[in-house]
Amino acid sequence: MILRLAIAVTLGLARMAQADVAVTMAYLHVEQPLPPTLSNLDPLPGDLGLAGVRTGIADNATTGRFLGQTYALIDGHVAEGEDPLAAAKILLQDTKFLILNAAPEIILQIADLPEARDALLFNISSGNVALRDDACRANLLHALPSVAMRTDALAQVLVQKRWTDLAMIVGGHPQDEAYAAAMRASLVKFGLKPGPEKQWLFDADMRRNAAQEVPLFTQELGDYDALIVADELHDFGRYVLYNTWAARPVVGSEGLTAVTWDRVIEQWGAAQLQSRFEEESQRPMASEDYAGWAAARTVGEAVTRANTGDVGAVRAYILSDDFELAGFKGRPLTYRTWNGQLRQPIAIVHPRALVEQAPLEGFLHRVNELDTLGLDQPESKCEAFQ
Amino acid sequence: MNKSLTKLLSLIVPLALAAPVTAGEIWVTNEKDDTVSVIDTDTLEVIQTYPTGERPRGITFSKDFTRLYICASDSDSVQVMDPNTGEILRDLPSGEDPEQFVLHPDDIHLYIANEDDAITTVVNTQTGEVVAQIDVGVEPEGMAVSPDGKIAITTSETTNMAHWINTETNELFANTLVDSRPRHAEFAKQGTEMWVSSEIGGTLTVFDTATQTEKGKIEFEVQGVHPDRVQPVGFEFTPDYGTVFVALGPSNHIAAVNAETYEVEEYILVGRRVWHMEFNEDHSQLFTTNGVSGDVTVIDVASRKAVKTIKVGRFPWGAAFRP
Known part of the structure; x- marks a missing residue:
């Protein structure tokens, strides 16, 4: 396993009367076997997901420097054939915030580790519906939308x-x-x-x-x-x-x-996120990157608002009515309290432009139109969040 | 006789003779057309369209209205235009991606939000020199300066803060959290209050300037529109600070809010995704820029009714008045 520790910038600009908070987050990429495809035109970037996490951590750090809050990222990579659970255990010794880029079954195994019981995990790679349904876990949030x-x-x-x-x-x-x-x-x-x-x-x-x-x-x-x-x-x-x-x-x-995300999205201030990302990563932002960014920003937003780095308090804040994330999708993003899924609009795109953004007009919901997308509370078999 | 009348007389004599002496112009930046549209406040028609740099957004006049400053975001400069000819006189250094700015009461210094760089740049418009660059939060946008010129404000959209800048030292002296995605800031009531709009938070926050503490918050509720889509952006006060008009973005409404009681008194339907606004000379009319529908709505301030829609360029953004 390769581990890298990148301490994000922390400048001594703190002028608010708030306690210093130091937050370390970890990112774990568990490599998955990739079947061959007919075309070689679009190879997957090696930093898919991670690049978005980095942008999110940098955003958090910029905010944090005004509040006496610092953010660091440990980034771990598990090659095929290596033990992802051992890697997760090592990372969980240093932080309780773990962002996962892995196959759904690996995500579940990590979530079920005793070391992860009081941790907060973010899935940024799997749209697997069961993870949000009967296989849900109370310590697992989903920044990536379900299929x-x-x-x-x-x-x-x-x-x-x-x-x-x-x-x-x-x-x-x-x-x-x-x-x-x-x-x-x-x-x-x-x-x-x-x-x-x-x-x-x-x-x-x-x-x-x-x-x-x-x-x-x-x-x-x-x-x-x-x-x-x-x-x-x-x-x-x-x-x-x-x-x-x-x-x-x-x-x-x-x-x-x-x-979830595409380079053609430019409305709602997205152009700024896109250019920030492209400048740092030298490529357009993909869906997994966006999910990584959203996961990192979710923790940052909760830490900022609740002014604590305590994982329990952060999780409680994220799932409370007070939480909202400005995610460049034209609406505040929040988490579904019944299964930990980040509620978000879905972009309908073709390679050159945004066509529409769901939920479309006319698809109504008694609580929140965003819940016309994916598992709604009445049909969810997730019980871990109760 | 003012300059615009001189111009009107010289250009179109018959119309100018018929125009009342209150003639004025609203200048609108068209973000995706790289132009400014000039609207005559009497005829309510577009009388000129001038080319600008790329992605023009923030727009403001010098005190004597002889120079127009334009944030050409994608050209990474603030352009100085001669409003009588439409000629670009010079490009000021602005830092990267200038989105909004505010002209200091000294009529010399521009405080510019560099959206892509998390920086506020201070430029001397006379020498064309960058006086200072101040680190602020991610995606700075809203800019304001107190009437006495001592405090400048930058709001940062992703950091969700109002940054308070001491204009003597060009250093931050306070940073206050606001609701998500702050877009616009204004001082009010002789500078005793500082107001910030939060687009995703859906609120306006009122600060006491002396203590930088929150003294009130305004929320909105437009009938038939989901709260998520009620997104406050630009706002303007009436001269007596009795009323503040607030652009509510994709809800396509302007709210008229009592600036004393913080009660919303009226919602006025305008064009799609309303961004910013500007009054005419006697504040009897309010012109709103409607980004998605590509037009400007004229609101009669007394009756609080939309009276006309004026087609401008694509994605109108900022607006500024000159007599």
Whole structure:
């Protein structure tokens, strides 16, 4: 395991009559095996997630210097084959705030460590719905939206555009099937009917053959208003666009997509966050980066407002009515008190522009329209937060 | 005879002869058109559009209205324009990404919020020199200066603070937390109060200037609009400080608030995502910049009704008046 300690800037500008608070946060990246994809165009950055955490810590530190609060980040990396639990234990000796970039099953194992019992963990990598449902943990918050939040957002767009006849292509990875399952549930939730589906089974190199193979592959789906692609690893989806038998829009993992964050978001002051991030990281901010930023800022905001670095007090503040995070999404972000999910708008984008932001107008909710996205309180089977 | 009348006479004689002597202009920056639109406050029409640097936002006149200062955010400069010709006279150094600024009562020093740099830059507009750069919180935006010129304020959007600057030393002497995403600051009532709007917090906070402590908070409730979308941004006081008009962003309303009791008296429907505003000369009309709908709403201050919508450039942002 590689561990790095980066102490964020702390200047002696504290002029407010508040006690000094020193907060150390840890970030743990547990490398996951990456299946090969057809295109090599978009390699995943090595600092995906971490770069966002760094921006968040820097934001916290700038605020903290006026309040006598300092922030430090320990960043840990576990390569494939190494023991993530041992790494987590080491980090938890130094801090009770741990940001996790790992597979959902690893996240759960870490959350269940005795050392993590009184810690506060943030999931910034997994949209797994069960983590927010019956597998939820009281010490685990989710800065990244669940897959269901994203498919609900897309379903709202389908309803609004009256794209009601739908077909779906599902990739062969478990993440693709999870996305497809969430999509089916979202369609039903918003009164749409799931349509015909096909499994993507090709192993041909589509950079050569897309124009010939995809029309035939999609011909069998008949006519539809929109084609949903469940391809969360971005393996084949890019070759489906403009190659379908019927000239119809592609939505889902490719084409019109529902995302946590994207470089095309510039409203609501987002341009400032984007440029701050790009300057520090030399690349555009991705969804995992945004979740990392939000996790770090969540702790910073609570520490600032509650003026304490005590993990119990910080967790209580985060889950209280007083907490709100200005997250460049046009609304205050808060946490769902029933499962620890960060409540947030979902961007509907294509590669060059923001199309809409869910919840869309007209999708009402008795408490908060943001709760039309993802698991709402009545349907949540999470009991750990009660 | 004032300068704008001279200009009107020289340019369009028939109209100028018909215009009443109260003629004035509202200058509006169009953030995504790189222009300023000039609105005649009598005819309520756009009479000029001048090109500016990239992403113009903050806008203010010198005391004698012979120079117009424009924050050209993406050009990383404050531009000085001759308002009689639209010519850019010079670019002042401003630090990176200047968003808003305020002109000190000495008519010389500009206090500029550098949004991307967490810095407030002080520039001497006569020498073009940077006098000081002051470290503030993340994404500084709102700028204000007290009527006696002794205190300047910067609000930082992500740090959620009002930073109090001693203008003699150009050092911070206090930092006060406010609600999320503070956007705009103004001194009121001979400088005894300092007001800050918080966009995401949805509030206006009133500070006692002498002690820098909070003395009141104003919340808003627009019927039929979710509280999350009621987002206070710019605000302006009537000259007697009896009323403050508050732009409520994507709720598309302006609130008229009693500045004594802090009660909201009225909500006025305007264009989409209303940012900032400016009065005409006798304060009978209020002009609001509506970012998303690309227009300016004219409000009759006495009746508190919107009377006209004027199309300007794309994403109008700041507004300034000159006689």
